[in-house]
Amino acid sequence: MINIVLFGKPGAGKGTQAEFLKEKYNLTHLSTGDIFRFNLKNDTELGKKARVFMDNGELVPCEVTTAMLIDEVKKHPDTAGFLFDGYPRTINQAEALDKFLPTIGSSVTATIALEADDEILVARLLERGKTSGRADDQDEEKIRVRYQEYNEKTAPLIDYYKAQNKFYAVNGIGEIKDITERLTSVIDNL
Ligand SMILES: Nc1ncnc2c1ncn2[C@@H]1O[C@H](COP(=O)(O)OP(=O)(O)O)[C@@H](O)[C@H]1O
Numbered sequence: 001m002i003n004i005v006l007f008g009k010p011g012a013g014k015g016t017q018a019e020f021l022k023e024k025y026n027l028t029h030l031s032t033g034d035i036f037r038f039n040l041k042n043d044t045e046l047g048k049k050a051r052v053f054m055d056n057g058e059l060v061p062c063e064v065t066t067a068m069l070i071d072e073v074k075k076h077p078d079t080a081g082f083l084f085d086g087y088p089r090t091i092n093q094a095e096a097l098d099k100f101l102p103t104i105g106s107s108v109t110a111t112i113a114l115e116a117d118d119e120i121l122v123a124r125l126l127e128r129g130k131t132s133g134r135a136d137d138q139d140e141e142k143i144r145v146r147y148q149e150y151n152e153k154t155a156p157l158i159d160y161y162k163a164q165n166k167f168y169a170v171n172g173i174g175e176i177k178d179i180t181e182r183l184t185s186v187i188d189n190l
Pocket of ligand 1: 010
């Protein structure tokens, strides 16, 4: 089983690249952002718990997120592996994943970051906000909160995975297909 964590700031292109990678490597794509948005739209119990946080650009509490993620993983017992997109986003979540995966005989294979400058990313998010209908993409203040959350809570994961020799980074700026190639060359050499 191969488990890839796609890592990067909001707007770095994780979802876009995940679409290509999941096909190429036959992986199950789990995007916590997408799962939360689905629950918000359908006004489920989970959606109710997540809404305030998401609308403000804050992280949803770890217990809620981790329980949901584990439920999703368990729905795919026969998969060749997972492409985690948007999870883990805190040290607490990374530890939870490192504790859970061995219970299904697995582990994180590698974490790959898509790197890009903040200015480019904020512009991308505002552009996406014009068509995506995502409230958190339409407001610079909310985008700022998401970057703050990233810097405080998610950035420490770089050292967490480096300490396990599992951290890789690629340049996230350029043509979509060129970035896919950069990612596949990392995965093919794992
Ligand atoms: N692992 C997570 N832990 C906590 N909250 C999360 C997590 N993943 C997604 N969320 C919530 O969903 C929102 C949108 O997620 P996502 O689409 O991945 O955002 P972004 O485009 O900012 O990377 C986040 O701002 C957060 O509120």
